[in-house]
Amino acid sequence: MPRMKGGEVIAEYLVKQKVPYVFGICGHGNVGILDAMHAVRDEVTLVSPRHEQCAGHMADAYFRIRHQPVATLTSTGPGSANMVMSLATALSDSSAFLAITANVPTSQANRAPFQELYAHNQADFAQVLRPVVKRSFQPSRVDMLPLALRQAFDTMVTGRPGPVNLDIPYNVFQEEAETEVPPLSHVHGAHRPAASEADVARALELLAAARKPVFFIGQGTTLADAGPEISALQQRLGIPVITSPNGMGCVPADDPLTLGFIGRNGAYPANQAGRHADLVLCIGTRFDDRSSSTWHPGYSWNFPTTKLIQVDIDPAELGRNYPPTLGIIADAKAFAGQLNDALVSRSDLSPETWATWRAEIAGWQAEWDAFVRPNFSAITTPIRPEYVVGTLQAALPDDVILSLDSGVHHNWFMQFWRPRRPRSMLNSWGYSSMGFGVCGVLGAQLAAPDRPCVAVVGDGGFMMAPYVVATAVEYNLPCVWIVWNNFAWGAIRDLQYGLFEGREHGTAFYKGNQGPGGERYNPDFAAWARACGADGVTVTRSQDLAGAVEAAVRNRRPCVIDVHVDAEVRPPSTGTWQLPPIPFKEPVFGAPYRPS
Missing domain, CATH: 3.40.50.1220 (TPP-binding domain)
Structure with a gap:
């Protein structure tokens, strides 16, 4: 058998599995694999967003579009800790990717080296990820990598898909052993258990x-x-x-x-x-x-x-x-x-x-229809939410991929959006992670380079990951972000209004922290986009929205459209939702039915 470095085994296996992308952030803990990734750069592209959480959301979205797992790469300590959110999101929504995390060298384990977690067990980072992955593998020698890699790929896609962690001490990336690249995962797409x-x-x-x-x-x-x-x-x-x-x-x-x-x-x-x-x-x-x-x-x-x-x-x-x-x-x-x-x-x-x-x-x-349709054509300033949804439905092409973030805008799209194809509406449903839609659109665009990919995100969610625009410019990804700008954490503000007699605290954005009655505040999102080298447009009038969206999709350039949406219009509830022990509200439209 040939002698191979651990990093080479991993890189060659990614090539063998036809993994086209690794989304990752460099660090001292994973620098040992970067040279191996350089050697296969024509077959596996390393895409480096500006935050590790974004890398995970990109990998998650890629799988949702292609149903083929890719990998992420993060360093020891904080870099890998930033992956918890995106791994939890993927696990909750049955989405798969391989999260390669680095750990301290085996020779230093349990000695409290830089960024080791050791309070309960040496090199204990895998236990941080245990609740948010299907399985975590921790090969501590190069000759353990082949089995761990094959089992990791099998585990990701067997039965209910989910993310898998490969936690590797960083000496293993550079150490050598007589070993071979493992055989291909044999279960991907092959197992479809049927009913009796x-x-x-x-x-x-x-x-x-x-x-x-x-x-x-x-x-x-x-x-x-x-x-x-x-x-x-x-x-x-x-x-x-x-x-x-x-x-x-x-x-x-x-x-x-x-x-x-x-x-x-x-x-x-x-x-x-x-x-x-x-x-x-x-x-x-x-x-x-x-x-x-x-x-x-x-x-x-x-x-x-x-x-x-x-x-x-x-x-x-x-x-x-x-x-x-x-x-x-x-x-x-x-x-x-x-x-x-x-x-x-x-x-x-x-x-x-x-x-x-x-x-x-x-x-x-x-x-x-008689209850909701009149508002879809209402011309107002700021713009009614129904008008935004209806205009996007008409203006966006049939093959659009919509990447939705968590927020009040998501409630409107759940209620009224009509996707025309499978795998074309991406949601952080089970974990409702803010940032998923903002970042996921990048992974969706890489998964479907010829299709328009549009993220509809709240102003709060966009501000959690505004660096995505820089990444889109850097990698020439023609993503469009439509920022649902209502100057608030709108979904929670609506809950406050509904459950606490209209009192608002900590949910709206005010200049100088003036509070209710003061001047609403947000940055100029269009100017931020232009500063990154992307296109930026602000839309405050209903009649300007369709043209702005159509131009952004047609131009095939990264673009942010800042849309000022009426914060006082709330989605009409047709069921209920309770946050115990707070009493739940009755539907705005419709009534419960209890068979006699």
Whole structure:
């Protein structure tokens, strides 16, 4: 066997796995691998953003678009500690990347060298990451790297995807041993566990007995590329589909049976369908507090009165919050394909079976449209949120990838955005990380260089990572950031207003810290973009928005569009959400339903 340095083993394995990018920040702890990365620079490109958290969000977004993991590289100590946020985000949303972190040299372990964590165990940084990764590997010799690398890649993509950590003492990057580059990961995309014939038959029995069935799909459906199979079921059966944000785009958004998101800031028809359904076919998603109105019966769902078929590749999610009538451990694509095949011989299950149910849903859709649509054309200054969403829907190309940050703007997009393709609406859903949308758009652009990539981010979130514009200029990435500028931590300000009798404290931005009644303050985001070498535009009038967005996409240059949005208009709640023990609020539109 050849003698290889540890850094060379890692670099060559990344080449073998066809990993096109490493997103990383240099440091003394990983300088030993940079020479090996230089040797393979024509096959693996090192992209260096200005912060480690950004590197992780970029890798996360890349996987969400391509479903192929890339890697990150960070140094010992603070550099790797900055990865906790992005790893937690990826783990919560079942997204995979390999986080290579450096640690102190083995010869200095437990001696308190520079940046060692040693209070409980030597070189203990892997324990910092333990809650936010699927697995952490810590090879302490070069000859341990081949097994760790192969197992890391297998672990990332087996079953429910997730990030994996490879924590390496920095002497291992430069030490040599007789070793070989390990074989390719053998599981990527190959394992699609299916349901048993008995479970498929039982699912059909429950479906045949239902009068008001709905599908509920999410990230598991997107990750399995199960959109075509779910869409076929939607058409073949004429059954409505409710989506989590990460499931949006899997079924046609313009189909009247695609009801959108559910929960407090979901669409009214989705909540109505969930409340009144007698059977829910849940495929590849979770009943978290936001998609279930904090599990209050009658607001979004009515389990156990409503029967539940829950299909998930992760057995730990089955029955986590609602005991299923039928729980199935299976891949979303495999199960949906089985159901389609089984329906060929079932002439009793057709759209005619549920015609009355669809008519009821159409009535709810008409009520909702009459309530919300007038505001989509309202010309105001500052601009109404509905106008922003509607204008972007019309102005952005069909193949746009939308990278959304956490904030009040996300509530509006969950409620009203209609993605036209799968994998085209990126959300930090499970962990709701501010900065994900701001940084993730860079990774999305690298994953889809020919498609327009647009981040819609809050003013608060953008200020957490404004360096992204410099990175876009440095690497010639034509990303567009639309800053939803309402001069506040808007989502939390709205909560304050709703839950604490309108009192505001610590949630709005005022010049000179004047407080309520003072002059609102934010930096000039367009000027910041121009200082970085990007384009920058400020939009305060409704009629100027479409042109600014169309020009930014057409120019194919990094661009920031600072859009002043009316902070006094709040998303209409159609479900509820509780922060115990604070009492929850009733919906603004619609009412809970409790079957007698």
